[in-house]
Amino acid sequence: MDNNIRIEVKDVNFYYGKKSALQNVSMDIKKNKITAIIGPSGCGKSTLIRLFNRMNELIPNTKMEGTINLDGENIYSSKIDVVEVRRQIGMVFQKPNPFPKSIFENVAYGLRVNGIKDKKYIREKVEKSLKNAAIWEEVKNRLFDNALGLSGGQQQRLCIARALAVEPEVLLMDEPCSALDPTSTRKIEELVLDLKKKYTIVIVTHNMQQAARIADYTAFFMMGDLIEYDITDKIFTKPSKKVTEDYITGRFG
Numbered sequence: 001m002d003n004n005i006r007i008e009v010k011d012v013n014f015y016y017g018k019k020s021a022l023q024n025v026s027m028d029i030k031k032n033k034i035t036a037i038i039g040p041s042g043c044g045k046s047t048l049i050r051l052f053n054r055m056n057e058l059i060p061n062t063k064m065e066g067t068i069n070l071d072g073e074n075i076y077s078s079k080i081d082v083v084e085v086r087r088q089i090g091m092v093f094q095k096p097n098p099f100p101k102s103i104f105e106n107v108a109y110g111l112r113v114n115g116i117k118d119k120k121y122i123r124e125k126v127e128k129s130l131k132n133a134a135i136w137e138e139v140k141n142r143l144f145d146n147a148l149g150l151s152g153g154q155q156q157r158l159c160i161a162r163a164l165a166v167e168p169e170v171l172l173m174d175e176p177c178s179a180l181d182p183t184s185t186r187k188i189e190e191l192v193l194d195l196k197k198k199y200t201i202v203i204v205t206h207n208m209q210q211a212a213r214i215a216d217y218t219a220f221f222m223m224g225d226l227i228e229y230d231i232t233d234k235i236f237t238k239p240s241k242k243v244t245e246d247y248i249t250g251r252f253g
């Protein structure tokens, strides 16, 4: 096994009923790198990343074929504990979705779900996660206020803190900035760049400048096919396929 690879996708097909959403996708996601997934709406970006933490199986009448390995282990094997997979692979969504609870309880939530009761440990972990998500200074004096009172950008960083609290290895982000203003977007981008030291990050984005700014690798999808996957710089300056070039230069999509 190549030690630089965190997630290995091999010959993956995915269906919603009879409708195919991904065809024959194979790609390796590298450890401690940021991988951007781009492509027109409906091309299968969200479907792909939801396969990485076994979220699609919550949708009835769906089927996956192929293999997805995390650190060399097939996450779809019958021996695997799904709860543990979802702990190892955290997810942040397009629309910030804090629980209607205090800021503190939002971050402590995953720890409590995992059965942790030690109050001191929880307090320290909440503080550390909020610091890692670059929001501690803004909330340290209001930890017990309702999280819904935060701005959109703060809520998204809180959701990142909540994901980090359970010590995942991979962070999946599905268009995490699309509901945010430019200032909050910049903060999230800086945060993501900092987080890659410790985590492997897969980010779906509609914003090609964002992919170009932060991603080490970029994968371009169209209608469920992985068209091209390479170093970001190569995708944006010298793509090897004509359709990739047409997409990144804004000719469609």
Ligand SMILES: Nc1ncnc2c1ncn2[C@@H]1O[C@H](COP(=O)(O)OP(=O)(O)O)[C@@H](O)[C@H]1O
Pocket: 016, 021, 039, 040, 041, 042, 043, 044, 045, 046, 047, 048, 059
């Ligand atoms: N829950 C679902 N049920 C049926 N079809 C779905 C569902 N979710 C997504 N699809 C379809 O699968 C394809 C890929 O969707 P999606 O992964 O959401 O694309 P993207 O994130 O790139 O916009 C689309 O054709 C979409 O309509």
Ligand SMILES: [Mg+2]
Pocket: 045, 046, 047, 174
């Ligand atoms: Mg999507």
